[in-house]
Amino acid sequence: MNEVTRYHNELNTIPMREWTTEEQNFFFAIITEARDKGEKMIHFKKEDLIELANYTMNENRRLENTIVSLIDKLENMRYRERTKNSYTSMALFQYFEANWSDNLSEFTLDVQVSNRFAYIVNKLEAEFTQFELRQFTNIRSTYAKEMFKKLKQWRTIGKKEYSIEEFKEMLQIPKSYRTREISTRVLAPIKRELPEYFKNLKIKTIKSSARGNPVIAYEFRWEKEKIGTWVPNKYNQNTHNYYSKRIEKLPEWATNEYIQKEDTLLPPDQQALYQERLKRIRENKPK
Numbered sequence: 393m394n395e396v397t398r399y400h401n402e403l404n405t406i407p408m409r410e411w412t413t414e415e416q417n418f419f420f421a422i423i424t425e426a427r428d429k430g431e432k433m434i435h436f437k438k439e440d441l442i443e444l445a446n447y448t449m450n451e452n453r454r455l456e457n458t459i460v461s462l463i464d465k466l467e468n469m470r471y472r473e474r475t476k477n478s479y480t481s482m483a484l485f486q487y488f489e490a491n492w493s494d495n496l497s498e499f500t501l502d503v504q505v506s507n508r509f510a511y512i513v514n515k516l517e518a519e520f521t522q523f524e525l526r527q528f529t530n531i532r533s534t535y536a537k538e539m540f541k542k543l544k545q546w547r548t549i550g551k552k553e554y555s556i557e558e559f560k561e562m563l564q565i566p567k568s569y570r571t572r573e574i575s576t577r578v579l580a581p582i583k584r585e586l587p588e589y590f591k592n593l594k595i596k597t598i599k600s601s602a603r604g605n606p607v608i609a610y611e612f613r614w615e616k617e618k619i620g621t622w623v624p625n626k627y628n629q630n631t632h633n634y635y636s637k638r639i640e641k642l643p644e645w646a647t648n649e650y651i652q653k654e655d656t657l658l659p660p661d662q663q664a665l666y667q668e669r670l671k672r673i674r675e676n677k678p679k
Contacts (some may be wrong), residue, residue: 395525395549396443397424404521406471409538409564414458415465416537417529419443424525426505433487438499446529452496459490459501473507482508521545527589533581538563543612545592550616553598555609571607579610590614 397420408416413596421444425434442449449455466485473480487504523544531537542562554562560569565578579595587593591614598609 393492395424396522397525397528398427398520398522401519401521402471402473404541404545406469407538407562407564409466409534411534412458413532413534413537414445414447414650415462416534417447418458418462419466420525420528421445422501422503426503429505431486431507431510434503436501436503438646441499441501444525446526453456455499456490456496463488463490465475479553484509516535521548523589531585533585535563535578536581536585539582540586543586547617548619551613553609553611555590556607559610574607 403423408419409462411419418441422434422436424545425436436444438455441447444576447455466488467577470481472482483506484526485503486506487502489502492499519545521541523540528537528540532538540570543552559565559568560574563578565574569577583593583595593612593614596611596613597607598611600608
C-alpha cells in the first residue's frame with residue numbers, strides 16, 4: 393500500500409509533537425482518507441484502519457485506549473488563523489464515533505470533517521504538504537515525525553532554516569533543554585530516521601559571533617524533490633479501495649533524460665492523399 397497524504401500547509405501550524413506515535417499515525421491515516429471527500433462521513437473498519445496507520449495489533453485494549461485518547465485530543469483541538477485584521481478559530485471535525493465489541497474483534501470508526509475545515513484536505517492548489525503515509529507511520533521518534541512534516545512542506549526547495557526560537561516552539565522542546573539536550577534528544581533521532589526520506593540530509597548549526605557563540609538557528613539541506621504539474625482531483629476514485637495505490641509518475645517530458653523529438657513532415661504524395669481525405673470528410677462525400 394502506497395497511500396499519498398496531502399493537506400494544506402496550514403495544518404502544519406498545529407503542534408502535535410506531544411501526541412503519541414500511534415495517535416499521530418491514526419490522525420494522518422484519517423486525513424489521508426478524508427481527501428477529496430468534502431464533508432462526507434468516512435467509515436473505517438478495524439482491518440482497514442490499522443493497515444492505514446501501520447498499527448501492530450499486540451493488544452486489542454491498547455487500540456481502544458489510543459482511539460479514545462485521539463478523540464479526546466481532537467475535541468479540544470482547533471485550527472487558528474490570525475491576520476492583521478482577523479482571527480479565526482475552527483474545529484477540525486464535526487463528528488467522530490468509535491464502536492467496538494466486548495473483545496474488540498469488531499471495531500469501526502466514523503469520521504466527518506467540519507465544513508469550515510474541509511478546505512484543509514480538499515481544496516488544494518499550490519500550498520500543500522505531501523508525503524507517503526507509510527513513510528510517516530514508519531518513523532518512531534515524535535521529534536523526527538514532526539520534522540518530517542515540516543521538511544516535506546519544503547520538499548521541492550531542498551533547504552530550510554529555522555531560528556532557535558522557531559525551532560523550539562514548533563517541536564515543543566522543553567524550555568529546560570540546552571544546546572546539548574537538543575543535540576542528543578532532538579537532533580539525534582532526526583539525523584537517525586530522516587535521511588532515508590530526504591536524500592543527503594545535512595543539518596547545520598548556526599552560531600552567533602557574540603560571546604559564548606550561542607546557537608541562533610538550524611539549517612536543513614537535502615536534495616529537493618522533482619515534481620510534475622499538479623492535477624486537481626487526480627486521485628479521485630468512484631470505487632473506494634483502501635489498498636489501491638496512489639503513485640505519482642512524472643510525464644516523459646518532465647524527466648531530465650527527455651529529448652524533444654523533431655517534427656517530421658509527410659512525403660508530398662502522402663500529404664496530397666491526406667488533404668484529399670480531409671476534403672471528402674468536410675464535404676461529407678462517400679469514400
